[in-house]
Amino acid sequence: MMKRLKYIQNIAAVLFLSFCLNACKSEIEDIEKVQENLELTASSTDITLDADHLTDDVVTFNWTEARHLSDEYVVSYTTKLDVVGNNFGSSTVILNYEDEGVLNRSFTSEQLQNWANEKWGVPINKPFTLEFRVIAQWEGGPTFEAPEVRTVAVNVQPIKTVVFDADKVFLAGSAVPGMSETEMSQTLENLDQYAYLLDLQPGELQIPVAFNDETNYICPTDGDGTLKDGEAVPVTMRDTPVSWNIEEAGKYRVVVNMKDKTATIYSPEKALEPKSVVWKNSNGIETTTEITDLWLHGAINGWGTPIKMECTVSLADPQVLVYTGGKTGKAKFIVYGGADNDKNLAYAFSCEPKSDTEGQELSLTLGKLADLHGGFSRGQRNSYYTIPTGTNFLVLDLRNMTILAEKR
Numbered sequence: 001m002m003k004r005l006k007y008i009q010n011i012a013a014v015l016f017l018s019f020c021l022n023a024c025k026s027e028i029e030d031i032e033k034v035q036e037n038l039e040l041t042a043s044s045t046d047i048t049l050d051a052d053h054l055t056d057d058v059v060t061f062n063w064t065e066a067r068h069l070s071d072e073y074v075v076s077y078t079t080k081l082d083v084v085g086n087n088f089g090s091s092t093v094i095l096n097y098e099d100e101g102v103l104n105r106s107f108t109s110e111q112l113q114n115w116a117n118e119k120w121g122v123p124i125n126k127p128f129t130l131e132f133r134v135i136a137q138w139e140g141g142p143t144f145e146a147p148e149v150r151t152v153a154v155n156v157q158p159i160k161t162v163v164f165d166a167d168k169v170f171l172a173g174s175a176v177p178g179m180s181e182t183e184m185s186q187t188l189e190n191l192d193q194y195a196y197l198l199d200l201q202p203g204e205l206q207i208p209v210a211f212n213d214e215t216n217y218i219c220p221t222d223g224d225g226t227l228k229d230g231e232a233v234p235v236t237m238r239d240t241p242v243s244w245n246i247e248e249a250g251k252y253r254v255v256v257n258m259k260d261k262t263a264t265i266y267s268p269e270k271a272l273e274p275k276s277v278v279w280k281n282s283n284g285i286e287t288t289t290e291i292t293d294l295w296l297h298g299a300i301n302g303w304g305t306p307i308k309m310e311c312t313v314s315l316a317d318p319q320v321l322v323y324t325g326g327k328t329g330k331a332k333f334i335v336y337g338g339a340d341n342d343k344n345l346a347y348a349f350s351c352e353p354k355s356d357t358e359g360q361e362l363s364l365t366l367g368k369l370a371d372l373h374g375g376f377s378r379g380q381r382n383s384y385y386t387i388p389t390g391t392n393f394l395v396l397d398l399r400n401m402t403i404l405a406e407k408r
Contacts, residue, residue, distance in 0.1 A: 038066040040134050040150035048157040054110035059130075059154055062104045066136035066148045073141040077134055079105050083120045084129040084153060092120055105132075113159050124161050125214060130154045162237045168210040169194040169218070169256055174203030175246040181208065184256065188312050188322045189395045192259035195315035200252045204243035207256060207263065217241040218256060218263060230270035232262040255316045274318040275398040277335060279347040279376040287336075289347065291398060294321060295337035297348075298384050300329035306337040311396075319399040328387045330361065333396065345376065349396065349403075353379030364388055364405040372396060372403045 043060040050058060066075055081094040094115065096105060112130070116122040130153065137147040170181040177199060184194040204225070207218040219242035221234040227244055235256070246252070250268035257263075266272055275291045292313055295306035307327060314320035336346035351362040352373040359382025364370055366388055373380065385403070387394065393406040 034146060036067055036148045038136050038148040038150050039064045040152050042152050042154050046155045049109040049113050049159045051159045055108050057106040058109045060104055060106040061132045063134045073138040075136055075138050077136055080133045082131055084131050116158055124163060127157050130156055162216050162239055164237045166209045166211050166258060170208045171196060171254060172208050173206040173243055175200045175205040177201055185315055187314050187316045189314055189320055193257045193316055195255045197253045200246050201249045203246055205246050206241045206243050227265060229267045232264045235261055235263045272317055277347040282341045282345055289335045291335055294333040296327060296331045297334050297343060298331040300327055300331040305339045306334060306343050308337050317399060321396045323394040326392045328389050328391050330384045330386045332384050347376045348381050349374040350383040350385050353383045355379050359383040366405055366407055370403050372401045
């Protein structure tokens with residue numbers, strides 16, 4: 001039994017040794033490595049696209065001839081361009097079959113900028129890295145010849161594009177006390193509009209804009225920083241500021257409309273004030289009311305105690321009131337909310353009456369601007385608008401006398 005085990009061990013050792021020798025022999029007989037000659041270089045590995053010379057070549061790729069084979073073979077070169085990470089996908093690659101004898105390929109700033117924006121989906125103003133690949137391959141001949149492939153990367157700074165959009169809008173410059181940036185607020189009634197009321201001192205006022213982790217500046221289109229008090233000035237976006245000149249200290253209201261591309265600055269001399277109205281109470285005494293809020297009165301409250309609307313006064317204009325309470329139904333908007341009879345005599349806003357003595361009832365339409373009328377005649381006090389079901393946002397513009405009901 002012991003002799004038999006020893007025999008088996010010896011046989012196993014011989015078989016293992018034979019296997020190792022065959023493996024070594026296999027390595028020695030491996031296919032000889034092909035000597036490749038193809039070399040690829042870029043004119044620069046870091047480039048900046050040039051907006052002033054869009055059609056000029058901004059980068060050139062050069063390559064040497066691949067290895068020489070017999071005349072039985074025909075060599076061709078294919079080039080590919082893409083952004084790193086796309087892996088030269090069929091939907092993103094820029095593919096070229098190069099003509100015979102051509103050993104270079106160039107691209108212009110315009111081409112790269114357009115492809116980055118339209119084909120490769122690179123975010124605006126974000127640097128990116130290109131990959132350029134050249135492939136040499138053979139046809140004909142008695143045997144298959146492995147292609148030669150080379151790839152090179154190039155870092156690209158895109159043409160800076162100033163986009164008229166904002167994540168945040170600020171007020172800054174020497175006119176702002178302490179020279180600290182003050183963030184403007186989006187107005188509730190118009191999210192394309194930013195506004196702020198603040199004290200300024202003599203100096204320069206700038207309007208920086210933060211968007212996509214970059215800072216640009218809202219500037220007067222004509223480049224003139226002279227304050228045009230209370231006028232809506234056309235503006236543009238630039239990467240360097242043009243400042244407005246503030247000559248007198250005081251409280252200024254600044255309004256920027258991103259959709260209309262305008263900026264309006266109101267000095268203390270052109271300060272916007274809340275709307276004031278005059279009406280007669282139950283004792284026949286004239287009463288002046290400065291409107292900073294309104295009350296709902298009518299079927300909406302069963303003609304009982306008026307409902308205070310708790311309106312938000314717009315930062316862009318104190319005569320714009322925004323109601324978000326969500327009450328709907330037939331109502332007029334009155335300037336007095338007491339439980340006494342004055343509620344029925346108070347100045348009221350609603351639709352246009354048929355006459356001074358005869359009222360009218362109309363319905364608002366969601367999303368459609370309607371005219372607003374105000375007064376304390378019998379006809380006006382007996383006129384009502386029906387706020388449609390679903391309304392949760394009501395904008396009353398007492399300066400332009402319009403009303404808008406929306407569902408947001």
